[in-house]
Amino acid sequence: MKKAVQLEKIGWVVFDLLLLLLGWIFLVTCTSAKDTFPDPVSVFSMLFTSFVKPIGTYTMWGHIMWSLYRVMVGFTLASVTGIIVGIAMGSSKIAEAIIKPIFEFLRPIPPIAWIPLAILWFGIDEASKYFIIWLGAFINVTLNSYVGASRTDETLIGAARMLGAGKRKVFTRIILPASMPQIFAGLQVAMSSCWMAVLVAEMVRSNEGVGWIIIRGTDTGNTAQIIVGMITIGVIGFILTTAMSWIERKVCSWNTTL
Amino acid sequence: MEHNAVKQILSCRDVSKTFYGDGKCTEVIRHIDFDVTENEFVVLFGPGQCGKTTLIKMLAGLEECEEGSISLENEKITGPRPDLGVVYQTTALFPWCTVRGNIEFGPKVRNKDKKETRKRADHFIDLVGLKGFEDSYPKALSGGMRQRVGIARAYCNDPRVLLMDEPFGHLDAQTRYMMEEALENIWQKEKRTVIFVTNNIEEAIYLADRIILLTNRPASIKQEFKIELPRPRDYVSPEFLKLREIITQAMDATV
Ligand SMILES: Nc1ncnc2c1ncn2[C@@H]1O[C@H](COP(=O)(O)OP(=O)(O)O)[C@@H](O)[C@H]1O
Ligand SMILES: [Mg+2]
Numbered sequence: 001m002k003k004a005v006q007l008e009k010i011g012w013v014v015f016d017l018l019l020l021l022l023g024w025i026f027l028v029t030c031t032s033a034k035d036t037f038p039d040p041v042s043v044f045s046m047l048f049t050s051f052v053k054p055i056g057t058y059t060m061w062g063h064i065m066w067s068l069y070r071v072m073v074g075f076t077l078a079s080v081t082g083i084i085v086g087i088a089m090g091s092s093k094i095a096e097a098i099i100k101p102i103f104e105f106l107r108p109i110p111p112i113a114w115i116p117l118a119i120l121w122f123g124i125d126e127a128s129k130y131f132i133i134w135l136g137a138f139i140n141v142t143l144n145s146y147v148g149a150s151r152t153d154e155t156l157i158g159a160a161r162m163l164g165a166g167k168r169k170v171f172t173r174i175i176l177p178a179s180m181p182q183i184f185a186g187l188q189v190a191m192s193s194c195w196m197a198v199l200v201a202e203m204v205r206s207n208e209g210v211g212w213i214i215i216r217g218t219d220t221g222n223t224a225q226i227i228v229g230m231i232t233i234g235v236i237g238f239i240l241t242t243a244m245s246w247i248e249r250k251v252c253s254w255n256t257t258l
Numbered sequence: 259m260e261h262n263a264v265k266q267i268l269s270c271r272d273v274s275k276t277f278y279g280d281g282k283c284t285e286v287i288r289h290i291d292f293d294v295t296e297n298e299f300v301v302l303f304g305p306g307q308c309g310k311t312t313l314i315k316m317l318a319g320l321e322e323c324e325e326g327s328i329s330l331e332n333e334k335i336t337g338p339r340p341d342l343g344v345v346y347q348t349t350a351l352f353p354w355c356t357v358r359g360n361i362e363f364g365p366k367v368r369n370k371d372k373k374e375t376r377k378r379a380d381h382f383i384d385l386v387g388l389k390g391f392e393d394s395y396p397k398a399l400s401g402g403m404r405q406r407v408g409i410a411r412a413y414c415n416d417p418r419v420l421l422m423d424e425p426f427g428h429l430d431a432q433t434r435y436m437m438e439e440a441l442e443n444i445w446q447k448e449k450r451t452v453i454f455v456t457n458n459i460e461e462a463i464y465l466a467d468r469i470i471l472l473t474n475r476p477a478s479i480k481q482e483f484k485i486e487l488p489r490p491r492d493y494v495s496p497e498f499l500k501l502r503e504i505i506t507q508a509m510d511a512t513v
Contacts, residue, residue: 153350155346155348155350156350156352158318158320158338158344158350159344159346159350159352160352160363160367161320161338162318162320162338162339162340162342162343162344163340163343163363163364163367163368163411163415164339164340164364164367164368164415165363165367166367169367173352173363173367174352177352177354178354180354252354253395254353254354254355254395254396254397255353255354255397
């Protein structure tokens with residue numbers, strides 16, 4: 001039963017891809033789009049050769065690794081800092097009163113708006129990229145962890161205290177696991193926002209990375225290279241979100257809503 | 259005949275409680291005063307919303323007394339403490355812990371010996387009939403099984419007094435009978451002082467050594483009944499039915 005359902009799903013995905021490809025072929029053979037838009041053959045041949053033949057200094061692998069490395073640095077920093085600040089806010093009224101308004105104010109400012117300041121503060125190298133990537137994710141993780149921690153069932157806290165848990169154990173054994181599903185919702189969004197932020201950061205200023213491929217393509221008028229970059233971004237983004245959901249299912253297997 | 263002196267373990271001295279909030283005050287408990295002897299099974303029996311949960315929370319140290327005091331062996335209860343075990347109305351199991359994780363929670367957070375804890379947990383898992391479910395998460399269990407875990411968790415922490423707040427209130431009648439029988443069985447094997455809250459009269463008579471009948475809110479003690487029927491009790495024996503009649507009448511008089 002389950003297998004059949006999955007096969008059907010995969011079937012539809014294949015169908016979608018074929019439809020997309022057919023539409024693309026139609027556009028570049030029968031309409032005037034062929035003057036400005038590369039055909040699938042040149043795009044895919046470029047995509048595949050890019051893994052062995054460098055674009056700029058690196059092959060596609062190199063660019064992907066650069067981008068992923070930046071994402072991982074920013075994401076890890078954001079997860080650790082966001083979970084700590086968020087849970088502190090959710091479990092202490094004072095921390096909540098002090099920190100929450102600041103976050104409500106910062107939240108609507110898109111990470112891109114921070115780029116000038118980031119460059120001013122951290123220079124044009126890696127540090128400012130990490131800052132941009134960290135920032136958006138940090139706000140998401142913090143707010144989600146905060147909601148998770150502040151919604152922890154009082155009865156469970158009471159039960160743990162009755163069984164002999166002190167403040168620290170209530171925190172590590174009750175509030176933290178109770179917030180996990182919400183924290184993961186935050187991490188999920190944060191992962192996407194990190195991936196987008198890295199591309200923006202690389203487009204603004206860099207010599208390598210998937211975002212750079214697109215900017216480089218623009219500068220040299222190489223449309224195929226732009227599309228190769230976009231496809232890569234889509235595929236990597238998809239892999240990252242899928243991996244996050246998989247980890248979430250493993251860590252929160254106790255959760256009834258999953 | 260037993261000649262051991264009966265030992266007072268818990269005393270509730272003239273306790274009152276009023277909640278103040280949103281500009282209005284709700285008087286919930288009015289001058290409640292009773293003692294419990296060691297290994298006694300006391301049932302607090304009263305109508306819904308009369309203040310039973312509030313009283314249990316005060317006994318547990320989770321809610322402060324406004325007037326009066328509660329003490330365990332002459333020591334005032336001022337906050338939650340592991341020698342008082344609570345079994346909750348809604349299953350307050352930790353959903354991220356397995357059955358075993360829940361049952362071992364108390365001894366683990368109190369840094370008890372690991373081997374000893376495991377042995378104790380195994381013993382109670384067996385006693386409440388959960389063998390084979392050690393690694394299940396609460397979401398996979400039925401309501402009755404969850405309450406079994408709740409009871410085993412309270413027992414495994416080895417409390418002096420067990421406080422149970424309508425633990426079978428949400429179960430269907432069939433499961434409820436089974437759980438009452440199981441609880442009596444466990445209590446016979448592992449004697450403990452129990453304070454059990456219910457608004458079900460059959461449950462009260464089936465389990466109690468003594469029933470404390472509470473009035474409507476604000477709850478105060480209306481009357482006490484010593485139940486001396488031999489255990490296990492028969493729900494339809496003439497003595498049982500007669501007691502039921504007497505208590506029902508006393509209860510109606512309170513309204
Ligand atoms: N924290 C609280 N603040 C205000 N009123 C409360 C609070 N807790 C309980 N009450 C009130 O006390 C009354 C008794 O509640 P409860 O002890 O839960 O009754 P029972 O368990 O007998 O059904 C209820 O009317 C409820 O509204
Ligand atoms: Mg209640």
